[in-house]
Amino acid sequence: MTTGRKKEDLDRLTLLGSQGTAYTFTYDPGVLETFDNKHPYRDYFVKFNCPEFTSLCPMTGQPDFGTMYISYIPDVKMVESKSLKLYLFSFRNHGDFHEDCVNIIMNDLIGLLAPRYIEVWGKFTPRGGISIDPYCNYGKPDTKYGRMAEQRLLQHDLYPEKVDNR
Template identity: 50%
Template sequence: MSSTDKYAVLTQLGTKTDLPQSPEEAVLERVANSQDVPYCVRFTAPEFTSLCPMTGQPDFAHLMIDYVPGKWLVESKSLKLFLGSFRNHGAFHEDCTVNIARRLVDVLEPVWLRIGGYWYPRGGIPIDVFYATGETPKGVWIPDQGVPPYRGRG
């Protein structure tokens, strides 16, 4: 199978694709993982935004998504559009972070996945949200997420 044939299932990559209006509308696409060894994939979204469900004010986070693929890899443009779809979505920090992880797990069926949601303060309190599907896999280098805890101006 040629590389163009195996990517023919992708509908967003290489085309103009509008930002989905909601996470429910967003389509996460996947491609086959051609590697037969365990390894870690990291996505960093330092400018993630969503809306407070009570006030409608914007919330900002630095997201770190690490996963060890099974049969599938997430196509990065579809991930970008999925994350961008939260810009008009009202949900608490915990809900956004865990729902992103669960949606990725449903689509990718990874060996392992974790997400760190490092949310910037609103109302004076930063909220960091962490989720993982289980124990860190042995034999795979999983680097520290490297996002320091919020320190304010101090």
């Protein structure tokens, strides 16, 4: 077991603690940063909730608002939270359907982290009387995580939540 963060890990993080944060207004996966998982010998979930996610409808250009839920079981790499916030913010002027946004986010994080397991769930504010809540997941193939992804997808939303304050 190790304690403390390695200096090399901290030196690679350029956004955390920066007072001069630049916000990009176009989709930018390049802003994502990682650090080493100090506990790769253990399975555990890391969960992020972004209640202020915004993208644009590709047909009308109108804003879509929602909450993005990201949960993953890390392997060797983890995503730095400020870089994730800036990445999600970069969707603000990005025109894509809700389903595409959720899948793009998951694909970018898989490419960045190679997690054991990941799921991304977008819960969007209704527009025109309908909310759209796409969910996708991934588990490393031929492992318990691949089987877990299959089971979680098959059981996803079997018991949908009661109407909330959306």
